[in-house]
Amino acid sequence: MTEVAAFVPGHVTGFFTIHRDDDPTKTGSRGGGLALSDGVTVTVRPAEETSVRLNDVPIEMDAVETVLSTLQATARVDAETPLPVGSGFGVSGGMALGTALAANQAFDRRLSENELLTIAHGAEVQADTGLGDVVAQARGGVPIRLEPGGPQDNLLDGIPARPRIEYHTLGELSTEDVISGDTDLLTQAGKRSLSRVVKEPTMDSFMRASRQFAREAELLTPEIRDVILDVTEADGQASMAMLGKTVFALGTGLSDAGYDPVVCEIDAAGARLDR
DSSP: OOOEEEEEEEEEEEEEOOBOOSSTTTOBOOEEEEEEEEEEEEEEEEOSSOEEEETTEEOOOHHHHHHHHHTTOOEEEEEEOSSOTTSSSOHHHHHHHHHHHHHHHHTTOOOOHHHHHHHHHHHHHHHTSOSSHHHHHHHOSSEEEOSOSSTTTOOEEEOOOOOEEEEEEEEOOOHHHHHTSOOHHHHHHHHHHHHHHHHSOSHHHHHHHHHHHHHHTTOOOHHHHHHHHHHHHTTOOEEEOBTSEEEEEETTHHHHTTOOOEEEEBOOSOSEEOO
16 A cells, blocks of 8 residues: 555536436436646545545544545545635545545556546535536536536536637635525526537636526626637636635636636646655
């Protein structure tokens, strides 16, 4: 048993629907998003007691602990990420999936990728921290989730593009508060946006569908709306990250609008062992 690390791309969701099932591995979402080169590196090493750290700070993360419990592994988990937590970048999903991949190797559990994905997806659903990030982060690129649930149910497509991405974060937003409430309006808006992108799988269509979703699902805050309008006035394309107070833009959209954004790329490879 040795120390093993895994890298999982960050994931920005543009639009989504919610689908519930008694089985957490079948609960999930349909929708579209971007896998980012800014991601989460998770290092797992066997230990006498399980502990979890994020950027050198001890934390409690139910999804990670559930993954370790399922794999019957007692470990120290150290995660590092440049991404802001609670701002719509799939950090919790990245930590769950990274832990599954690294612990499987470190403890010689000999499970397949889909088995590990199912464990991580189910753990995040149970923790109410996400519904579709894990399967999208595993794929990479610009994934379009056509069916909900873990890998045994999820049908994935994607937009063949690798644009430069900029993002600007204004604060945190609780995923649990949104996905545990009345989600009928959100799901109907998500269906319309998904249909639009399936008919026209381009980045322009994706960005328009994302803005349409944020507006129709009534998730836009005034400050987020203002930033998106600034980018639009500068002839750029921007929308809101789901779920977080974050604006993401293609190309130099935020820079052209006068902001000082973080810049990254699309990660086409998806989640993988790092070393």
